[in-house]
Structure formats: C-alpha cells, structure tokens
Amino acid sequence: MGRTRTYEWQDPGITAGAVGKGTGLDLLRDMVAGRLPSPPITATLGFTLDEVDHGYAVFSLEPGEEHYNPIGSVHGGVFATLLDSAAGCAVQSVLAEGVGYTSLDLSVKFLRRVTVDTGRVRAIGRVVNSTRQTALAEATLVDGNDRLLAHATSSCLLFPVPSAEA
Structure with missing residues (x-):
C-alpha cells in the first residue's frame, strides 16, 4: 500500500524580506520564536531550527522513510541539507545589520548509515572564522548518543x- 505525506509552508518572501534589516542573530531568533516563518525546505524535509546563538546553530530531524534512498537508508542529500543549514545559519548568526551571505561551497563526509531506527539527529553548526568578506563554518551531524554521523565544512x-x- 502506498504512503503519503502532506505538509504546508508560509510565504518565503516574508523571511527573505527581513534579511539585513536587523542582525543575523535577531533574524534567526525570530524564526525560532515563530515571529518569522521558517523557510519551505524545513517543511519539505521535516526538520527544525532548535537553537541559535552567536556563531552557533542547531537543526534536528526525525529520519523517516520519506528520506530514504534506494538502498534503505537516509539519502546523503538530506544529510547535506541539514549540515548546509547548520553551517549557513551559524554564519548568519554573526552577521551585522545590512549584511547577507551565500554559500560558496560545502564539503561533506558521510561516516555512518542513518535509518528510521537511528532516531532524532542533530546538525550542529559553528563558525570557525569570519572576516568582512568571507566566513568558514563547520557542522556535525550526531545521533541521540552524540555519535558522529557526518561532518561538513562550508565557505560563505x-x-x-x-x-x-536603493
């Protein structure tokens, strides 16, 4: 029997319009508090921004069958999306008012298989270095026992x- 999944999201232009109007940390805190909508990708994949602080962001996901690849485990693209989000939002959290960012690259190392039996996973992003023009961040994906599942670095x-x- 087929399975279905239904989800909804809010207008992404609302949050995009707020970028640069305050600090990056304020923007992310407004998302966590529900004052700004989360981006649609969080509804599509079913993950959440759980924590944010200066230079730090944590996303989480409960792996489901809808995340599986043909070999019966969570697709690496789901990992990459979580890690990219955590690293990128860690960078966002250090930005001053009037500053934005975009990812230049993402390098991911997949270390362990993830299935529905793995349970909730967390992607923890941290800024390694930030200058006026670029930032380097890293993110780790861990399970409920803090076992490392994947690692990524990102330049922004x-x-x-x-x-x-203007």
Missing part, C-alpha cells in the same frame, strides 16, 4: 544587502 561569501530604498 558575505555581502551588503541592498536597502529597500
């Missing part, structure tokens, strides 16, 4: 966000 380009008046 920092840039001024044009004001609405």
